[in-house]
Amino acid sequence: MKNYKEMSMEELRTEREKLLAAYDEYQARGLSLNIARGKPGDDQLDLSMPMLDVLDSSATLTASDGVDARNYGVLEGIPEARALFGEIMDVDPSQVIIFGNSSLNIMFDTVARSYMFGVMGATPWSKLDKVKFLCPVPGYDRHFGITARFGIEMINIPMTDQGPDMDLVEQYVNHDETVKGIWCVPLYSNPGGCVYSDETVKRFAAFKPAAEDFRIYWDNAYIIHHLYDEEIRIPNIIEECAKAGNPDMVYQFCSTSKITFPGSGVAAMSTSPANVEDILDKMKWQTIGHDKINQLRHVRFFKNLDGLKAHMKKHAAVIRPKFDAFLEAFDRDLEGRGIASWTRPRGGYFISFSAMPGCAKDIVARCKDAGLTLTGAGAAFPYGKDPEDSNIRIAPTFSSLEDIRIAADLFSVCVRLSAVEKLLAQ
Amino acid sequence: MKNYKEMSMEELRTEREKLLAAYDEYQARGLSLNIARGKPGDDQLDLSMPMLDVLDSSATLTASDGVDARNYGVLEGIPEARALFGEIMDVDPSQVIIFGNSSLNIMFDTVARSYMFGVMGATPWSKLDKVKFLCPVPGYDRHFGITARFGIEMINIPMTDQGPDMDLVEQYVNHDETVKGIWCVPLYSNPGGCVYSDETVKRFAAFKPAAEDFRIYWDNAYIIHHLYDEEIRIPNIIEECAKAGNPDMVYQFCSTSKITFPGSGVAAMSTSPANVEDILDKMKWQTIGHDKINQLRHVRFFKNLDGLKAHMKKHAAVIRPKFDAFLEAFDRDLEGRGIASWTRPRGGYFISFSAMPGCAKDIVARCKDAGLTLTGAGAAFPYGKDPEDSNIRIAPTFSSLEDIRIAADLFSVCVRLSAVEKLLAQ
Numbered sequence: 001m002k003n004y005k006e007m008s009m010e011e012l013r014t015e016r017e018k019l020l021a022a023y024d025e026y027q028a029r030g031l032s033l034n035i036a037r038g039k040p041g042d043d044q045l046d047l048s049m050p051m052l053d054v055l056d057s058s059a060t061l062t063a064s065d066g067v068d069a070r071n072y073g074v075l076e077g078i079p080e081a082r083a084l085f086g087e088i089m090d091v092d093p094s095q096v097i098i099f100g101n102s103s104l105n106i107m108f109d110t111v112a113r114s115y116m117f118g119v120m121g122a123t124p125w126s127k128l129d130k131v132k133f134l135c136p137v138p139g140y141d142r143h144f145g146i147t148a149r150f151g152i153e154m155i156n157i158p159m160t161d162q163g164p165d166m167d168l169v170e171q172y173v174n175h176d177e178t179v180k181g182i183w184c185v186p187l188y189s190n191p192g193g194c195v196y197s198d199e200t201v202k203r204f205a206a207f208k209p210a211a212e213d214f215r216i217y218w219d220n221a222y223i224i225h226h227l228y229d230e231e232i233r234i235p236n237i238i239e240e241c242a243k244a245g246n247p248d249m250v251y252q253f254c255s256t257s258k259i260t261f262p263g264s265g266v267a268a269m270s271t272s273p274a275n276v277e278d279i280l281d282k283m284k285w286q287t288i289g290h291d292k293i294n295q296l297r298h299v300r301f302f303k304n305l306d307g308l309k310a311h312m313k314k315h316a317a318v319i320r321p322k323f324d325a326f327l328e329a330f331d332r333d334l335e336g337r338g339i340a341s342w343t344r345p346r347g348g349y350f351i352s353f354s355a356m357p358g359c360a361k362d363i364v365a366r367c368k369d370a371g372l373t374l375t376g377a378g379a380a381f382p383y384g385k386d387p388e389d390s391n392i393r394i395a396p397t398f399s400s401l402e403d404i405r406i407a408a409d410l411f412s413v414c415v416r417l418s419a420v421e422k423l424l425a426q
Numbered sequence: 427m428k429n430y431k432e433m434s435m436e437e438l439r440t441e442r443e444k445l446l447a448a449y450d451e452y453q454a455r456g457l458s459l460n461i462a463r464g465k466p467g468d469d470q471l472d473l474s475m476p477m478l479d480v481l482d483s484s485a486t487l488t489a490s491d492g493v494d495a496r497n498y499g500v501l502e503g504i505p506e507a508r509a510l511f512g513e514i515m516d517v518d519p520s521q522v523i524i525f526g527n528s529s530l531n532i533m534f535d536t537v538a539r540s541y542m543f544g545v546m547g548a549t550p551w552s553k554l555d556k557v558k559f560l561c562p563v564p565g566y567d568r569h570f571g572i573t574a575r576f577g578i579e580m581i582n583i584p585m586t587d588q589g590p591d592m593d594l595v596e597q598y599v600n601h602d603e604t605v606k607g608i609w610c611v612p613l614y615s616n617p618g619g620c621v622y623s624d625e626t627v628k629r630f631a632a633f634k635p636a637a638e639d640f641r642i643y644w645d646n647a648y649i650i651h652h653l654y655d656e657e658i659r660i661p662n663i664i665e666e667c668a669k670a671g672n673p674d675m676v677y678q679f680c681s682t683s684k685i686t687f688p689g690s691g692v693a694a695m696s697t698s699p700a701n702v703e704d705i706l707d708k709m710k711w712q713t714i715g716h717d718k719i720n721q722l723r724h725v726r727f728f729k730n731l732d733g734l735k736a737h738m739k740k741h742a743a744v745i746r747p748k749f750d751a752f753l754e755a756f757d758r759d760l761e762g763r764g765i766a767s768w769t770r771p772r773g774g775y776f777i778s779f780s781a782m783p784g785c786a787k788d789i790v791a792r793c794k795d796a797g798l799t800l801t802g803a804g805a806a807f808p809y810g811k812d813p814e815d816s817n818i819r820i821a822p823t824f825s826s827l828e829d830i831r832i833a834a835d836l837f838s839v840c841v842r843l844s845a846v847e848k849l850l851a852q
Binding site: 037039040042045048049050051052053055056057059068069070071072073074100101102104105108109112115116117124126127142145146149150257261262263264282285286287288289290291292293294 | 463465466468471474475476477478479481482483485494495496497498499500526527528530531534535538541542543550552553568571572575576683687688689690708711712713714715716717718719720
């Protein structure tokens with residue numbers, strides 16, 4: 001396909017006419033499509049319906065240690081739930097705390113505890129003049145939302161195909177004691193789909209943080225969320241940190257939000273024994289315990305990691321064609337045009353799209369006008385500001401495959417149209 | 427029965443011998459009884475088992491507004507859950523926010539939000555030198571645990587049989603701008619079983635707080651938890667505050683923890699529309715939404731307030747005899763002895779017991795040595811300090827009726843023994 005940047009004005013004008021005609025046709029259809037959020041589709045939610053049959057009125061709701069899961073207590077979660085999440089994260093169950101239905105909630109509360117009470121006896125962040133977090137970009141908008149809400153200064157760290165730019169990260173972490181954390185989605189990153197390399201993970205573990213209360217916020221949201229048969233794994237950060245003499249430096253988060261039901265899953269953290277103790281000691285004032293019946297429901301449904309993996313293959317079979325629909329449209333319409341690049345994730349929930357600089361907002365607006373809602377341009381950056389106005393996050397899971405095909409085609413038209421207009425205006 | 431205080435030394439020594447013999451018999455039995463916490467018993471938990479059959483894999487998990495309860499979203503709770511809790515608290519559903527499984531968690535988070543972000547634009551408490559809460563005593567230990575954790579100064583307010591000493595409360599609230607809140611369990615108070623009088627509630631509503639961000643923390647934990655046929659109601663605090671021109675002054679909390687399953691219930695807050703907006707605006711960074719399937723499960727099980735009330739009658743039938751077992755033992759052994767008084771609650775979860783001053787810790791220790799665990803003496807007071815060392819909270823619900831009878835008799839022996847020893851030592 002001809003590179004737009006090599007086209008004459010005449011050719012570009014012809015291309016614009018063609019694209020405008022296509023765009024008008026989409027507008028006339030009165031579409032209402034949404035690829036803004038990483039939400040599972042109905043077809044995925046249906047996969048977990050049998051979980052609702054696992055515990056009925058005839059069930060014995062006793063946890064493996066004999067505790068009645070219906071009553072108060074068990075702040076850290078029932079043993080079998082800690083064991084299952086231990087298997088998922090490859091850590092000892094004693095290093096796992098089970099929470100409620102949302103890992104976002106855990107992350108918010110973890111930052112909140114640090115802000116209010118301090119980490120392991122360190123000064124609470126609310127008493128400090130300046131607290132900074134490193135934010136690999138593009139990244140997860142809700143991570144940045146949390147740190148923004150606490151008035152924490154966010155520093156953009158560019159992503160490479162190996163993970164964050166580690167030279168820059170080390171410079172901050174090891175020399176700036178106001179840097180208290182870094183947000184990471186290390187496997188199938190949101191939105192880039194990046195898999196942190198072994199070397200990257202080991203460099204994380206080997207930090208020599210200037211701040212005693214520096215922590216890695218390791219959001220392993222897609223830890224078993226593979227799109228293809230290949231089960232990509234990254235080094236175990238908990239183990240690596242312990243080996244490097246930094247056992248307390250990392251909090252790892254995961255959940256079943258995109259395994260069972262997003263609103264009714266189970267979320268967990270794994271970390272060092274000392275961190276577990278520090279967290280439970282503060283959490284005990286907040287709650288007597290999370291929903292243990294739901295923990296039991298999950299464990300009895302999946303039984304073990306193999307059960308979970310079999311379930312995830314069903315998810316992959318449903319959503320892989322949706323990712324492919326976008327990738328096929330991009331290969332067909334955009335390859336060689338010189339106006340865009342995109343990721344080819346092997347797991348997770350997003351495709352990260354890089355449009356011609358200065359075009360992202362325009363593309364999102366054009367899509368919106370034709371009935372296709374995208375994540376806001378810039379959302380994947382702290383303060384919602386993409387310095388290049390280039391990145392767009394595509395979340396292809398929620399809609400039906402049929403709608404995703406339409407969305408992909410419409411999006412592709414808007415990308416080209418925006419580029420042509422920009423080139424014509426130059 | 428003869429008043430111990432009128433007994434001669436000789437009589438007291440004889441009484442001691444008799445009581446010691448009885449006590450030794452209990453000790454020899456190797457008992458393991460626990461009346462420390464307000465936990466429902468197995469027999470109560472069994473009442474809600476049919477709730478687990480309400481949603482199975484064939485159920486349609488769509489909320490009344492068409493939202494799929496399985497997926498992300500709906501921060502404020504599904505409409506039918508807001509409607510049910512609106513019925514319980516007698517407020518418009520729009521004034522209800524549904525949370526997770528624990529009203530304690532809501533209360534902690536409400537204090538935390540005020541501490542971190544401030545109430546409706548007021549200075550966050552973390553930036554103030556001094557914040558105080560009023561604490562009617564005896565009261566709920568976990569309330570005081572929250573305020574203690576935040577370094578909030580707690581001021582004891584004596585309880586009368588009409589509620590807190592309102593002259594004292596008004597003096598603080600209306601004149602001290604560092605007073606930001608008051609903890610209340612207005613109906614069947616924990617542990618006294620007090621029902622706030624109409625006048626008390628109206629005086630609450632009519633505060634003229636010195637602090638713009640003063641709020642009443644109205645923990646209506648036992649709002650439909652009657653022990654007898656009589657359904658005692660207190661004035662609607664939300665309505666009273668609105669009528670008095672203080673619509674934003676109160677946060678009301680309740681939950682199904684002691685209606686369905688303590689670990690797997692649904693908790694809710696009701697408050698003014700402006701507070702709802704203020705809270706959701708901060709909560710949206712913390713979570714995408716709570717467990718909507720569990721909300722749906724509860725609503726479909728109970729259907730409406732009548733369904734809830736019928737269910738609560740079953741609870742009352744189970745626990746009333748347990749309360750009666752204690753009251754009967756007290757009437758039999760302690761009436762007229764001049765060494766104790768106790769409440770006769772019409773609802774809620776506790777009997778509040780006042781021993782001879784200076785005896786509470788001793789009684790708790792004696793019970794412990796004979797295998798009966800009580801709530802720690804002083805637990806119902808801020809900082810765990812009962813100035814009189816007199817109050818003991820009795821939680822008769824968890825154990826079987828048979829065990830409760832033994833516990834009541836043993837407790838009564840320890841109360842008398844402690845008094846006799848004290849009188850002999852004088």
